[in-house]
Amino acid sequence: MKPLNNPSRRRFLSQAGIGLLAFAGLPRALQAMEGMSSMKTFPARKASANFVADVEIELYSQPATVAILPGQSTRVLRYTAKLIKGPANSLTDIPGSYLGPIMRFQTGQKIRITLINQLDEATIAHWHGLHVPAEMDGSPHYAINKGERFVYEFEMLNRASMNIYHPHPHNQTARQFYMGMAGAIIVNDAEETNLNLPSGEYEIPLVIQDKQFDADNQLHYLGHMHDKMTGFYGDRILVNGRPDFKLNVASRAYRFRVMNGSTARIYKLAWDDNTPLTVIGTDGGLLETPVHKPYVMLAPAERLDLWVDFSGRKPGSQLVLRSRPFTGALPHMAERMMGGGGQGRHGMGMGRMGGMGMHHGHDMNNTVSADDTRMGGDYPILTINVTRQVSDSPKLPATLSRYPHYSLHDVANPKQPVPLAISEGPMSMLINGRSYADNDVQAFERIPLNSMQLLEIFHSHSGGHGMMGGGMGMMMSMAHPIHLHGQYFQILSRSNENPSDDYNTVKDGFVDNGFKDTVLVMPGERIKIIKPFQDFKGLFMYHCHNLEHEDMGMMREFLVE
Ligand SMILES: [Cu+2]
Numbered sequence: 001m002k003p004l005n006n007p008s009r010r011r012f013l014s015q016a017g018i019g020l021l022a023f024a025g026l027p028r029a030l031q032a033m034e035g036m037s038s039m040k041t042f043p044a045r046k047a048s049a050n051f052v053a054d055v056e057i058e059l060y061s062q063p064a065t066v067a068i069l070p071g072q073s074t075r076v077l078r079y080t081a082k083l084i085k086g087p088a089n090s091l092t093d094i095p096g097s098y099l100g101p102i103m104r105f106q107t108g109q110k111i112r113i114t115l116i117n118q119l120d121e122a123t124i125a126h127w128h129g130l131h132v133p134a135e136m137d138g139s140p141h142y143a144i145n146k147g148e149r150f151v152y153e154f155e156m157l158n159r160a161s162m163n164i165y166h167p168h169p170h171n172q173t174a175r176q177f178y179m180g181m182a183g184a185i186i187v188n189d190a191e192e193t194n195l196n197l198p199s200g201e202y203e204i205p206l207v208i209q210d211k212q213f214d215a216d217n218q219l220h221y222l223g224h225m226h227d228k229m230t231g232f233y234g235d236r237i238l239v240n241g242r243p244d245f246k247l248n249v250a251s252r253a254y255r256f257r258v259m260n261g262s263t264a265r266i267y268k269l270a271w272d273d274n275t276p277l278t279v280i281g282t283d284g285g286l287l288e289t290p291v292h293k294p295y296v297m298l299a300p301a302e303r304l305d306l307w308v309d310f311s312g313r314k315p316g317s318q319l320v321l322r323s324r325p326f327t328g329a330l331p332h333m334a335e336r337m338m339g340g341g342g343q344g345r346h347g348m349g350m351g352r353m354g355g356m357g358m359h360h361g362h363d364m365n366n367t368v369s370a371d372d373t374r375m376g377g378d379y380p381i382l383t384i385n386v387t388r389q390v391s392d393s394p395k396l397p398a399t400l401s402r403y404p405h406y407s408l409h410d411v412a413n414p415k416q417p418v419p420l421a422i423s424e425g426p427m428s429m430l431i432n433g434r435s436y437a438d439n440d441v442q443a444f445e446r447i448p449l450n451s452m453q454l455l456e457i458f459h460s461h462s463g464g465h466g467m468m469g470g471g472m473g474m475m476m477s478m479a480h481p482i483h484l485h486g487q488y489f490q491i492l493s494r495s496n497e498n499p500s501d502d503y504n505t506v507k508d509g510f511v512d513n514g515f516k517d518t519v520l521v522m523p524g525e526r527i528k529i530i531k532p533f534q535d536f537k538g539l540f541m542y543h544c545h546n547l548e549h550e551d552m553g554m555m556r557e558f559l560v561e
Helices: 007-024 027-037 173-178 225-230 332-337 354-359 469-475 547-551
Strands: 055-066 074-085 102-106 110-117 125-128 149-155 161-167 183-188 203-211 236-239 246-250 253-260 267-271 277-282 285-293 296-298 303-309 318-323 379-388 418-425 428-431 451-459 480-484 490-496 518-521 525-533 538-544 555-560
Touching: 125 149, 161 173, 161 253, 161 303, 173 547, 183 203, 183 253, 225 332, 225 547, 236 379, 267 277, 285 303, 418 480, 428 538, 451 518, 518 525, 538 547
Parallel strands: 055 110, 102 183, 203 253, 246 379, 418 451
Antiparallel strands: 055 074, 110 149, 125 161, 161 183, 203 236, 253 303, 267 296, 267 318, 277 285, 277 303, 318 379, 418 428, 451 525, 480 518, 480 538, 490 525, 538 555
């Protein structure tokens, strides 16, 4: 049987009775837990005899020990993989990293991936960004127990892009992801190949994550309920699983494939010498033309395809990619508790970052670090050293890609957008006033197959005024990266009727053209998107990709029918 149907959890809920009620304080929290306990699960899928795979992979989820910091090794959960059939470059390990190997596929390939769960807990792998049938999407309904296998079979329908594989079991996604389970899926197609973009050693995937280590180099996660409300923030920035990441480069153009692999942290990426960032692609692949930005906001699960040209830089020169200061992604009170609000790292004596300050407030001596790694602080992410001079470099193409622009003429509901109303309440993070619950699809969540839909994401505070009312006012208005499973969408408009000083610290950092699967929604913003729901019927998740929020129930399903 599947763990989510666990009778002992039901027993716990009824026995805990009064105590739990007092703790939760709200019927909604109980609803969410009840939804979890009664979730319908489906049998583990087996291989189909008439599916002829071009690429076949065995993907293992397993506990492991990896050297990350000097000294003691760190216990992690991770993906490893074995190529059974297909081109050798279908899998590339990241040496020494807990991250899963990079999967590389071609549009049109038929792919079979067998997930083999060697964890002591249930899991399921989700292909974030890929357009696959509902039963291949790795939603929580398909979680498998230790020792079980789940066979995914699908055709690669995506355009060239970088996507993500990560766990998606209900209520455990954030922890499994944080403990190390994540990897990149790179898709190539003919249009992209014809551009001859920097490749091989000049195409560099960069997965940015934040972790918190205890004195024994073990990963610390979620000390306090507050961590769930704001999201969990580590105080060490890792790139590709390494601290203090350094990269030696030649004086030529590179392609950096950047992914935010953090559970909650939002980055404001910029070069330390104020060179503009040259963006050639986002979540769903290449833009039409390159875009130059002073900085780019990168929320959890968002991707960025950067053209980085070191031509003309002398060997010995250095460039640092930093996260620059911003405010307003968290409620002001939470930012102040993290040492924010412009007080810098000495602010309240615990400014080094959120989690550390909150949970180890007694540890006052350990707070002054060389960098201010609270969210919204100013800290380095990686250091580039130019070590080789070369005379030749590819040129940035003026045109990158051609694709249709979705417009209101294409959608079935130009006057009645499907709502995604975000609200934060005591112990709950809601979409459309509801927590995730099984078998709870509402009328507006039923989407006709093969339709294009207008959706509107906005903040609604009606769900937030519960029994704990005023005291929880601090939880109002947070930034949420909203992710929709299935096909990529396009952003039609982003508006903010009352832009604040906070908003001015982030507003120039959005890349809203091109294809997206995750969009950062700042407080006060209203975002309209157009999304196709083609080819596949069934349940497709939409949720906040602040994974702590997702696990609190900030997740719903569309039923495409
Ligand atoms: Cu959220």
